[in-house]
Amino acid sequence: MAKRTTQFVCQSCGAVSSRWVGKCEACGAWNSFVEEVGGGTTIGSAVFGQKGRPMRKGRVVPLVELSGEIAQTPRLESGIAELDRVTGGGFVRGSALLVGGDPGIGKSTLLIQAAATLARKGARVVYVSGEEAVAQVRLRAERLGLSDAPVALAAETSVEDILTTLADGPVPDLVVIDSIQTLWTEVVESGPGTVTQVRTAAQAMVRYAKESGATVVLVGHVTKDGSIAGPRVVEHMVDAVLYFEGDGARHFRVLRSVKNRFGPTDEIGVFEMTGGGLREVPNPSELFMGERDGSSAGAAVFAGMEGTRPMLVEIQALVAPTSLGTPRRAVVGWDNSRLAMILAVLEAHCGVRFGQHDVYLAVAGGLRIQEPAADLAVAAALVSSLAGAPLGHDCVYFGEVSLSGAVRPVAHAAARLKEAEKLGFVRAVGPKLANGEAPNGLKRAAVAQLVDLVTRIAADGAGGAPRREQRG
Template sequence: MAKTRTQFVCQNCGTVYSRWAGKCDACGEWNTIVEEGTSGGIGGGPAKSSRKGRVVALTSLSGSIEDAPRIKSGIAELDRVTGGGFVRGSALLVGGDPGIGKSTLLTQAAAALARQGCHVIYVSGEEAVAQIRLRAQRLGAANTTVELAAETNVEDILATLTNAKKPDLVIIDSIQTLWSEAVDSSPGTVTQVRTGAQAMIRFAKKTGAAVVLVGHVTKDGQIAGPRVVEHMVDAVLYFEGEGGHQYRILRTVKNRFGPTDEIGVFEMSDHGLREVNNPSELFLGERNSNAPGAAVFAGMEGTRPILVEIQALVAPTSLGTPRRAVVGWDSNRLSMILAVLEAHCGVRFGQHDVYLNVAGGYRISEPAADLAVAAALVSSLAGITLPQNYVFFGEVSLSGAVRAVSHSGQRLKEAEKLGFKGAILPSGTSETIKSPSFRQRSFGDLPELVAAIASGKRRASPPTQN
C-alpha cells in the first residue's frame, strides 16, 4: 500500500513547506501553516498510469466566435463590469466582505437570466434551500425557474450537474465550503479550495456553461485562499462598500474577455440591489460648495467618468507629531503631495493635523486626483473657498509639475453634463471641449495653482463665543 505523503501549507498565501513552522516566511503571518495530505484525484498531482495520452483536436485561431455569444443578465451595471455579459465556458470569481450583498446580487442575476429562458443552477454550501427561497421572496425573484441545491461535496455537485439539463449558468456559493473526497484536508484549506476551483473550472470548459464562484474575503480585503485561484479563473470581481453607506461598488480586477478597472454602482435597499445609472450624482449629494477644503475630482473608472468630492481639513495641532488621517485615498500619496507643497510652494504643514476624506466612502486609486487633493489642502489651510462649480484633475510630479492625464475629454464632458461651469486641468492637456459656457483654466506647475488659490477670497471667520 502506497504511503500517504503529507505537506505543510500556509492557509494565508498557499506556500508549501516540508515541515511545520510557526511563521510563514513568504507572507510573514504566524500560526497559518497546517498539515495537509496529498493524493491523486481532482486537483492532485499526476499519478502513475499506463494509459496512453489521447490526441487533442486542434483548431485555427481565425475560427468564428459567433457560436459562443455572451449571456447578458439584463442588469446593466453587472453586464458593464463583466464586459458585456457572462462568457460561455468561463469561470468568474466574486469576492467581498460578509453581508456586502454578493448572494443578493447573484440571486437577482440568476432570476433575471431565468426570466430570459436561461437554465440557471444555484448551489449553496452555506444556506439551506428554504433560506435561499426566503431571500428570493424578499427580492421578488421567487417565481422563476432557477434550480436550487444545498451541497458542499465536489463529486456530488459534479454528478448532479452532469445528469441535469445542460446549464447556462452555475453559481457556487461559496468556494471555501467545497470539499473533495480525493483530498485529505478540512474544507476551507488551501488544498480543498484549489481542488474545488479546478473541478468547477474544468466543468465550465468542458460543457460551455458559465460558472460563478463566490469567495470569502480576509481582514486585509483579499479573497481568502491561495492567490493561484485568482490566476485560474477568467475574471475576478470585488464587491465593495462601507458599512455606513447604502451604495455598493462592483469592481473588475481581472477580466480575460473585457476591460479591467470597470465598476458597477448599486444601491442597497429593502428589496435588494438597485442600479445607480449616474454615480456622480450619488457621490456629490449634499455638497456644500462654499466651504474651504472641498474640491470636486473628475475621475475615471474604466470607461466611465466619475465625479466625487475630496474633503480636506487642516487644523493646528497640539501634538509633537501631527496626525495624517486618510479615508478613501493612498496615505503614501498624501505624504508625497504634502512634501511637494512644502518643498516647492512654501506651504507649511508641520504644525497642523491633516485629515483627508473622499465623500460617500468612495475609493480613489488613480494619480489624477493629485491636483484636486493639493487644491483642497491649500484651500483648507488658507481658509479660502475654491472656485464654485469647478472640477479638478491632474497628476503632480515630485518636481512640482502638473502632468496631463488620459481621458480628459470624457472627464470634461461629464462635468459639463452635470452643470459644472469650468475645470482646473494641466496645461499639457490635449483633449478639451469647445463650449462658451464652460471655462477651462490650465496650470503648468503646482506653485501657479497655489498662487491662484491664495489670491482668492478668504472666508469670514466664525464669530467667537463670549
C-alpha cells in the same frame, strides 16, 4: 496502493512544507500551517515515473495553426446593466468568474437577483448554496420578490455530487456556487476551507465550465486584509475576478473588476442597497455629489475615471493647528503615501508649510480612489483648508503632480470634462489640453506648475491667503 503522505500547507499562500513551522517563509504569516494528508504521488509522478517512463497512456491533443477563423464568443446578458458593464457586456459562455467581498456586503443578493433575471428570460440557471439551507434561500428570494423565477436551487457542498447533478440534464446557462470555501472533494482528505480543498474544488468547477460551455460564478470569502481567502492560484485559474466593496454605514455598493480576460479591468458598477435588494445607480456622480456644500473651505471636486466611466467625487481636507510634536496624517479613501508626497511638494516648491498642522483627508461617500489624477484636487483641497478659502461650487480639478511640482496631463480628459459639464459645472482646472479636447461651454484654466494653483487659490480666496515663505 499509493502511499499516504503528510504535509503542512500554509493557509495564506499555499506553500508546502514537510514539517510544521511557526512562520511561513513565503508570505511571512505566523501559525498558518495546517497538516493535510494526501496521496504519495504528485502531478508530475502521476504521468511519469521516477525514471521518466510513462505510467499511463495519454490522448493525442489536436494541434492547429495560429491563423484561422475566430468565432465570436456569445455573451449571456444578465439584465442588470451595472453587472453587465463590469463583466464587459455580459457573462461569456464557458467562463468562470470569482466574486469576493466582505460578509454581508450583498454578494448573494446580487447573484440571486442576476440568476432570477436570467431565469425569467428563459435561461437555465442553477444556484447551489453551501452556506444556507434551501428554506433560507427561499426566504431571501421571497423578500426580494424573486420567488416566482424558475431558478433550480440546491444546498450541497460535495463537488462530486454537484458535478453529477449538473451532468444529469441539459447544460445550464449559469451556475452559481455560494461559496467556494464550503466545497469539499473526496480527492483530498483535508477539511473544507483549506488551501488544498479550495484549489481542488475551484479547479474542478473551472474544468466543468470549459468542457460544458456553462458560465460558472464562484463566490469567495475575503480575509482581514480584503483579499479573497485561499491560494492566489484560484484567482489565476478563473477568467474574471470581481470585488464587491462597500461600507456598512452607507447604502451604496461598488462592484469592481480587477481581472477580466474578456473585458476591461478596473471597471466598476454602482448599486444602492434598499429594502427590496440592490438597485442600480446609472449616474454615480449624482449620488456622490448630492449633499455637497460649495461654500465650505477644504472641499474640491475631482473629475475622475473608474475604468471607462467618468465620475465626479468630492475630496475633503481639514488642516488644523496641532500642539503635538508630530502632526497627525489621516487618510480615508486615498493612498497615504500619495498624500505625504503632495504635502512634500507643496512645502518644497510652493512654500506652503504643514509642519505645525494636523492633516485629515477623506473621499466623500466612502469611495476609494486609486488613480494619480486626483493629485491636483487633493492639493487644492489642502491649500483651501489651510487658507480658509472656499474653492467654489462650479469648478472641478484633475491632474497628476510630479515631484518637481509640474502638473502632468492625464488620460480621458475629454470624458472627465463632459461629465462635469453635464452636472452643471462651468470651470475646470487642470493640465493643458489639446484644442477640441473639451466641451466649448466649459471654461478651462490650465496650470503648468503646482505653484500656479496655489497662487490662483490665494488670489480668489476670500478667507485669506495661504501661508507662504518668501525665498531669498
